[in-house]
Amino acid sequence: MKIIIKILLILFTLAVTGLSQHQNPFDTVSVVSETPKDTLAYTLRDTVITASGVDSVINYTSSDSIVYSISNRKMMLYGKGQIAYKQMKLISERIDINWDTALLNAKGVEDTSDIATVKFKGTPVMIDAGEEFKGHELLYNFKTQKGKITLAETKADEGIYYGSNVKKIKKDVLFISDGRYTTCDKPDPHFYFFSPKMKLIVRDKVIAKPIYFYISDVPVFALPFGVFPSKGGRRSGIIAPAYGENANFGRYLSHLGYYWAMSDYTDFALQTDLYISGSYLVNSNFNYKLLYYFEGGVSGTYKHFIYGEKVDPTYRIQTGYNVNIRHNQDVDPTTRVNVNFSFLSDNNFKLTNYLSEALQQTVMSNATMSKNWEGTPNSMTLNISRMQTLTNGRIDEVLPSVSFNRSQSYPFRRKKPLGELAWYEQIGYDYRAGFSNSRGKIPVTILGIKISPGTQAREVNDFRRDSRQSLSQNTNISITPKFGYFNVTPNFSFRDERSWSQFNIPKRNDVDSTLIRTTEKDFVPSGFLSTGVSTGTRLYGILQPNIFGITGFRHTLSPNLGLTYSKQVYGRNIGKKNMIANLDLSNQFEIKTKPEAPPKEENKYQLLNVSAGLSYNFAADSINFSSIRVGFRTNIGDFLNIGGGSSFNLYKFDKTANRVVNKFLVNEEGRLARMESFSISLSTSLKGEKKTTQGTPVAQDTAQEIKSGYYGMYERQEADFSIPWNLNFGWNFSEGYVPNAKSRSANINASLDFNLTENWKFRLSGNYDLIRKEISAPSVQIDRDLHCWVMNFTWVPIGTYKHFRLEIRVKASQLQDVKITKQRTTY
Numbered sequence: 001m002k003i004i005i006k007i008l009l010i011l012f013t014l015a016v017t018g019l020s021q022h023q024n025p026f027d028t029v030s031v032v033s034e035t036p037k038d039t040l041a042y043t044l045r046d047t048v049i050t051a052s053g054v055d056s057v058i059n060y061t062s063s064d065s066i067v068y069s070i071s072n073r074k075m076m077l078y079g080k081g082q083i084a085y086k087q088m089k090l091i092s093e094r095i096d097i098n099w100d101t102a103l104l105n106a107k108g109v110e111d112t113s114d115i116a117t118v119k120f121k122g123t124p125v126m127i128d129a130g131e132e133f134k135g136h137e138l139l140y141n142f143k144t145q146k147g148k149i150t151l152a153e154t155k156a157d158e159g160i161y162y163g164s165n166v167k168k169i170k171k172d173v174l175f176i177s178d179g180r181y182t183t184c185d186k187p188d189p190h191f192y193f194f195s196p197k198m199k200l201i202v203r204d205k206v207i208a209k210p211i212y213f214y215i216s217d218v219p220v221f222a223l224p225f226g227v228f229p230s231k232g233g234r235r236s237g238i239i240a241p242a243y244g245e246n247a248n249f250g251r252y253l254s255h256l257g258y259y260w261a262m263s264d265y266t267d268f269a270l271q272t273d274l275y276i277s278g279s280y281l282v283n284s285n286f287n288y289k290l291l292y293y294f295e296g297g298v299s300g301t302y303k304h305f306i307y308g309e310k311v312d313p314t315y316r317i318q319t320g321y322n323v324n325i326r327h328n329q330d331v332d333p334t335t336r337v338n339v340n341f342s343f344l345s346d347n348n349f350k351l352t353n354y355l356s357e358a359l360q361q362t363v364m365s366n367a368t369m370s371k372n373w374e375g376t377p378n379s380m381t382l383n384i385s386r387m388q389t390l391t392n393g394r395i396d397e398v399l400p401s402v403s404f405n406r407s408q409s410y411p412f413r414r415k416k417p418l419g420e421l422a423w424y425e426q427i428g429y430d431y432r433a434g435f436s437n438s439r440g441k442i443p444v445t446i447l448g449i450k451i452s453p454g455t456q457a458r459e460v461n462d463f464r465r466d467s468r469q470s471l472s473q474n475t476n477i478s479i480t481p482k483f484g485y486f487n488v489t490p491n492f493s494f495r496d497e498r499s500w501s502q503f504n505i506p507k508r509n510d511v512d513s514t515l516i517r518t519t520e521k522d523f524v525p526s527g528f529l530s531t532g533v534s535t536g537t538r539l540y541g542i543l544q545p546n547i548f549g550i551t552g553f554r555h556t557l558s559p560n561l562g563l564t565y566s567k568q569v570y571g572r573n574i575g576k577k578n579m580i581a582n583l584d585l586s587n588q589f590e591i592k593t594k595p596e597a598p599p600k601e602e603n604k605y606q607l608l609n610v611s612a613g614l615s616y617n618f619a620a621d622s623i624n625f626s627s628i629r630v631g632f633r634t635n636i637g638d639f640l641n642i643g644g645g646s647s648f649n650l651y652k653f654d655k656t657a658n659r660v661v662n663k664f665l666v667n668e669e670g671r672l673a674r675m676e677s678f679s680i681s682l683s684t685s686l687k688g689e690k691k692t693t694q695g696t697p698v699a700q701d702t703a704q705e706i707k708s709g710y711y712g713m714y715e716r717q718e719a720d721f722s723i724p725w726n727l728n729f730g731w732n733f734s735e736g737y738v739p740n741a742k743s744r745s746a747n748i749n750a751s752l753d754f755n756l757t758e759n760w761k762f763r764l765s766g767n768y769d770l771i772r773k774e775i776s777a778p779s780v781q782i783d784r785d786l787h788c789w790v791m792n793f794t795w796v797p798i799g800t801y802k803h804f805r806l807e808i809r810v811k812a813s814q815l816q817d818v819k820i821t822k823q824r825t826t827y
Helices: 003-015
Strands: 027-031 041-044 057-060 066-069 076-086 086-096 101-105 127-128 132-135 139-142 146-156 159-170 172-182 191-202 205-208 211-215 218-223 226-229 237-239 240-247 250-260 267-277 280-290 293-308 316-332 336-346 362-372 378-389 395-409 429-447 458-480 486-508 517-538 539-543 548-568 578-594 605-619 629-637 640-649 651-654 659-663 676-687 727-734 744-754 760-769 774-786 788-795 803-808 820-827
Touching: 057 066, 086 139, 159 191, 172 205, 191 226, 316 820, 336 378, 429 486
Parallel strands: none
Antiparallel strands: 027 066, 041 057, 057 076, 066 076, 076 086, 086 101, 086 127, 101 139, 127 132, 132 146, 139 146, 146 159, 159 172, 172 191, 191 205, 191 211, 205 226, 211 218, 237 250, 240 250, 250 267, 267 280, 280 293, 293 316, 316 336, 336 362, 362 378, 378 395, 395 429, 429 458, 458 486, 486 517, 517 548, 539 548, 548 578, 578 605, 605 629, 629 640, 640 676, 651 659, 676 727, 727 744, 744 760, 760 774, 774 788, 788 803, 803 820
């Protein structure tokens, strides 16, 4: 019977358009599912309902029943009805469709199980082109693709929109009456923007006028209009400023500016700080990126600060700037370009209230192009570098340096060797050549200079300007045969270097004490010949105690002995030679423990690594032995790292002459050596287990995305509430034992963050100098998760940059500038 009813239903549906409008004995056709779990699903083709103007397939299902009124051309879906039409999908407990008018009406039904209040269940949910709309009742016209939602809720990106009525007048345009916009997903949101009139342009923006801001249903402020973004990713717009006050420059607006998303590959931001005293700061940032090919940008800052009033004797104006240029590009699989250049005024580190900028007193710039030839050992590097010291104005530049390198090659080796290599097949060589052009601007102080005749002589600060060009070549030949358990490596190398130098030096004129400049030139050729041999092996000691779960103990001793002879064959120091012997010993101690359960493998642990080294110079006329160098490191489990080192001198130190003399301590004082230096460090990093989501552990380390454009005024790492606690601790101690110049340093650095509750996180960090008994750079950070808001508190209690800052702001990125901030600094 069920099959017969379905067949009749299909026949009646196909005949709908051919039936007249007069009374028909079959006025309605009803199909009812036998069980609530059944779902009736049918498809209406456009050939059936072309009279309504619908131009696409409509799929519909229902879990209870579907009723057709053939004479009125109406259809009713009861029980979890679903309609799918083009990009629109609708789910509702009750859906009515009039095919003559192409009008759809969907609504929920009264929930009779809730006797306390009148509630509805199965209220309509519509998804249209990726946007979700919820409401009490929905009207939709298939022909015009316009609709109206009563008491609606809409989600777009991170925002949620509510309205007593929502009308869709175009494909991507909605009108909302009595609308509320928020990013809080609570049924009663903690905050929202309310407007009697809202216009939503899907995946673009929301325009409202007027607009009122509510917190906990309490109005806070009002604006004549408001515009909110409703799309993700980068977008152009005004950068909201912050308001504050500075003791030196008065009240100010900071970070006022505009962000321009120029294209999919470029963006630009311009910001300014404006002070009531007339001081200002301008910052610009241009970025570009083409995925998999290149990325870079140009950023810069200009500072103009006015101190005091014009009538004050301390009145002054200070300006400063900084410019950064960066570019990274893979030209092809074998060629890469990296550029990172910075230019700063010498006083830039002084014109700042930020600790990070104040500590930057040396600026390194670098541009490198590297090229290798695939399938060959050849490579080339072109480099330009610049180092600027802000404290004294010194600049050192390399413009440019070019180097060619051929890595280890074996000219006599067969292409496809079979069996062991012959001795001559192990002969290898490498070759390096380079050219560099460098120049320097070095500060000097000249005493007794008269600026003009008759004036008093005084101290003058100036710069010496040096330039140097050098050309060098170096080749090395080696062979590594194996004799039993020993690897023997003889080698031969030759290096040629030629340099041309020019020095422009400011000096005092002995005749009239004026400042003059002299130029000196120099040319230095030099050649060095070096040869030597080294040999090494490994010795193993193994025990199998099988006690306390330890199944094996291994000691690996790696001795290495080398002898090197070098001589300068031409140049200024022709005949100068060195012959040095080196002895190095490396010790590694390891254990194995039983597996926790078969068939797991045994656990391996490194207990201790200890190394020692000593050299002897046969060419020196005295003090031939170097200091004995000792280093050690070990790990205790996965939570404590210990490392350090020391050096010991075999010779006596003469306090009267204040130098080391050629007398062995064992002969003079009866002891083998004296300690020159000692250092030790301990560090640990511990953290609690990260919270899991639906039984899946959250990754411990999340890669930080490279951001482009404007992302807020105070960029800082957000608190991770999923980690209950995290401890980092380090202790360092070092001491020098030169008799007449002892030195010692010791400090502790530590950081701890922990969750007081699921929503409170504390982060503490600082350093303590154990010698000076001083605390440096302490910091306290407190974060509070307020659901859709977040609170950040930062406090530096002491030091030059002591300050506090409290901020409460909305979490959502598109509303990051909706916040309240309170701060105070020493300035």
